[in-house]
Amino acid sequence: MELTCITCPKGCTLTIELKEGKILSIQGNGCPRGIQYAENEILHPVRMVTSTIQVIHGIHDRCPVMTSKPVAKEKIFEVMKEIHSLKVEAPVFVRDVFIHDVAQSGADLIATRSVQLESSFSNEKK
Amino acid sequence: MKTVDLVIVGAGAGGLSAALAAWNAGIRDILILEKENDTGGILNQCIHTGFGLHTFKEELSGPEYAERCAMMLKDTDVNIQCGTMVLSMTKDKILTCSSAEHGLEKIQARAVVFASGCRERSRGAIQIPGSRCAGILTAGTAQRYLNIDGWMCGKRVLILGSGDIGLIMARRMTLEGAKVVAVAELMPYSNGLPRNIKQCLDDFGIPLYLSHTITQIEGKHRVSAAVLSQVDEHLQPIKNTEKRFEVDAVLLSVGLIPENTILEEAGALIHPKTRGPVVDEQCMTSLDGVFACGNSLHVHDLVDFVYAEGQRCGQGAAAYLTQSLKQEKCVQVGAAGNVSYVLPQILHFCDAKLFFRVKTPMKNCAVVLKSGTKELKKMKKISLLPSVMEEITVTKELLEQCEDDLTLEVTSWN
Numbered sequence A: 001m002e003l004t005c006i007t008c009p010k011g012c013t014l015t016i017e018l019k020e021g022k023i024l025s026i027q028g029n030g031c032p033r034g035i036q037y038a039e040n041e042i043l044h045p046v047r048m049v050t051s052t053i054q055v056i057h058g059i060h061d062r063c064p065v066m067t068s069k070p071v072a073k074e075k076i077f078e079v080m081k082e083i084h085s086l087k088v089e090a091p092v093f094v095r096d097v098f099i100h101d102v103a104q105s106g107a108d109l110i111a112t113r114s115v116q117l118e119s120s121f122s123n124e125k126k
Numbered sequence B: 001m002k003t004v005d006l007v008i009v010g011a012g013a014g015g016l017s018a019a020l021a022a023w024n025a026g027i028r029d030i031l032i033l034e035k036e037n038d039t040g041g042i043l044n045q046c047i048h049t050g051f052g053l054h055t056f057k058e059e060l061s062g063p064e065y066a067e068r069c070a071m072m073l074k075d076t077d078v079n080i081q082c083g084t085m086v087l088s089m090t091k092d093k094i095l096t097c098s099s100a101e102h103g104l105e106k107i108q109a110r111a112v113v114f115a116s117g118c119r120e121r122s123r124g125a126i127q128i129p130g131s132r133c134a135g136i137l138t139a140g141t142a143q144r145y146l147n148i149d150g151w152m153c154g155k156r157v158l159i160l161g162s163g164d165i166g167l168i169m170a171r172r173m174t175l176e177g178a179k180v181v182a183v184a185e186l187m188p189y190s191n192g193l194p195r196n197i198k199q200c201l202d203d204f205g206i207p208l209y210l211s212h213t214i215t216q217i218e219g220k221h222r223v224s225a226a227v228l229s230q231v232d233e234h235l236q237p238i239k240n241t242e243k244r245f246e247v248d249a250v251l252l253s254v255g256l257i258p259e260n261t262i263l264e265e266a267g268a269l270i271h272p273k274t275r276g277p278v279v280d281e282q283c284m285t286s287l288d289g290v291f292a293c294g295n296s297l298h299v300h301d302l303v304d305f306v307y308a309e310g311q312r313c314g315q316g317a318a319a320y321l322t323q324s325l326k327q328e329k330c331v332q333v334g335a336a337g338n339v340s341y342v343l344p345q346i347l348h349f350c351d352a353k354l355f356f357r358v359k360t361p362m363k364n365c366a367v368v369l370k371s372g373t374k375e376l377k378k379m380k381k382i383s384l385l386p387s388v389m390e391e392i393t394v395t396k397e398l399l400e401q402c403e404d405d406l407t408l409e410v411t412s413w414n
Helices: A032-043 A072-082 A119-126 B013-024 B041-045 B062-074 B139-149 B164-176 B194-204 B261-265 B303-321 B396-400
Strands: A002-004 A013-019 A024-027 A051-057 A062-067 A087-089 A098-100 A109-111 B003-011 B030-033 B049-051 B079-081 B085-087 B094-099 B103-113 B118-121 B136-138 B156-161 B178-184 B206-208 B211-216 B225-230 B243-246 B249-252 B254-257 B290-291 B330-337 B340-342 B345-350 B352-358 B363-373 B374-384 B389-393 B406-410
Touching: A002 A032, A002 B194, A024 A032, A024 B103, A051 A072, A051 B030, A072 A109, A072 B164, A109 B396, B003 B094, B003 B303, B013 B030, B013 B041, B013 B062, B013 B103, B013 B303, B041 B062, B041 B139, B049 B062, B062 B303, B085 B261, B103 B303, B118 B139, B136 B139, B139 B164, B139 B249, B156 B164, B156 B211, B156 B243, B164 B178, B164 B194, B164 B249, B178 B211, B211 B406, B290 B303, B340 B406, B352 B363, B352 B406, B363 B389, B374 B389, B374 B406
Parallel strands: A051 A087, B003 B030, B003 B103, B030 B079, B103 B290, B136 B249, B156 B178, B156 B249, B178 B206, B330 B406
Antiparallel strands: A002 A013, A013 A024, A051 A062, A062 A109, A098 A109, B085 B094, B094 B103, B118 B254, B211 B225, B225 B243, B330 B340, B330 B345, B340 B352, B352 B389, B363 B374, B363 B406
């Protein structure tokens, strides 16, 4: 069977020889990550999940988030459900962890940008 | 009038990278003008991961990549002025800009870098027939609404164009609960990266209709339906192939155009194919001391390539300012055969990289660099795609052998 590797933008075409659900050989990968991808894709496909969450009192209204590592493909929409119910307060720092083990996926949900407190709120607090 | 050594227009990946490179090359008086209220440019709305594998050896989201770029300038005295729109520039590098803070302002620059990004082709550019109702957006606008503002632009969506933004938005809208009924592509092949076809469409069972276009849009105030038709080899719609989709939004991902209005008005030579300025290997345009990089020079697939180009451009601008830019003999570089364009178009006799893109997908081909009829370099390629920018290196020694202008062509390997 053939797979398009999604690890990097090169998108190598991987040729995989399978016998009774077991991988005999993987060819066409431009780097070792292609082997890892092909193995995952056949045995238990995983994907990174990215979205945004609501931020209150921040200089931006949304904070982009991602899973700290790829999660099982069938977990994607469960992860999204938890993301949708989340609301955080500024300030946020890049790599802040919002949810540990989001949707029991084994990955954390983390911020991928910093969001400073809006100046009017920081003044009030002072 | 305020005088600045180096003015950089745009604080996206290209502008920030050019600023850092110029700073590292010893330029101390650098001003970046950015129209948004924050640095980062288009990266801020590209919240998906996959950025930075080359530059940072990590897979980052767009906003995190932008934050890293901005952080690298933290220990410098590069001045970043946000909320400032550059309106025009004269040949003598006097920029007119406006901002809420400073009002209308004129700045005399000794060198200028344009890193102003690109804009999207819109409905008017491709003349889609039908109702002029609400709900028809470019994919990038929908991406901004969703990822920066948190607004969904529709619940049932049809996407025209299979460029990467269209594909990424197909996944993004699906994850946020919309139904993406189809992605249609006029050409018989996709213009997006193969990985995005896989992870954005195939993963979610979104159909891709190749050789299809929108031939009708219905709706009074808001889009209610769109009609797709198959096209023939001349890209003309074929009768009785119509498929009607009930949708409340249509997203267009039908190409990007480098943003060069100001450069063009200042008199810089614009290349008809890239729609960006004609440049040499240091990214200098036909205007003395005026440079360009990133998506305003040509549309890139990867931000890492924008970053690297920004570095070359920043170094070029620094060399110009310190008068170490050697303007010796040069040759012109042109595209032939299946090569759509090649950059830079002007090459001085030095080690350099040529970047090019093909017009149509090709397998088992030869990339040939010629000087007149003389073959200088030949390289075998298993597969070339229009969506993937390729490069070929040239050396000073190689260029010294050439007597005529250079042409880069791609032919079948034999």
